Amino acid sequence: MFHYITDDCIACDACRRECPLDAIRPGPKKYAINEAMCVDCGSCADVCPTLAIVNRARSEAEIELGWSSAAALDRIKIRA
Numbered sequence: 001m002f003h004y005i006t007d008d009c010i011a012c013d014a015c016r017r018e019c020p021l022d023a024i025r026p027g028p029k030k031y032a033i034n035e036a037m038c039v040d041c042g043s044c045a046d047v048c049p050t051l052a053i054v055n056r057a058r059s060e061a062e063i064e065l066g067w068s069s070a071a072a073l074d075r076i077k078i079r080a
């Protein structure tokens, strides 16, 4: 399990500066997390202004249900 950056990323760079393992890098369209390095601490998700960073296992479950990443996060917050 690891964290994943969705298309809601606006490339603000906040997550890259927050990651203690330097596992986040800019990509061609959005930032990306190196899944082999990520220890799932969640620090990056805490600072993302667009809630673009999600837990991979949970987001896949939500996507299976046909919800967008933003809608999925809203539902995760409601359940939490």
Ligand code: SF4
Pocket: 005, 008, 009, 010, 011, 012, 013, 014, 015, 016, 031, 047, 048, 049, 050, 051, 052, 053
């Ligand atoms: S903090 Fe969020 S919006 Fe900013 S670069 Fe990271 S994923 Fe993208």
Ligand code: SF4
Pocket: 003, 018, 019, 020, 021, 022, 023, 024, 033, 037, 038, 039, 040, 041, 042, 043, 044, 045
């Ligand atoms: S969850 Fe933690 S280790 Fe993984 S990318 Fe985010 S800040 Fe880095």
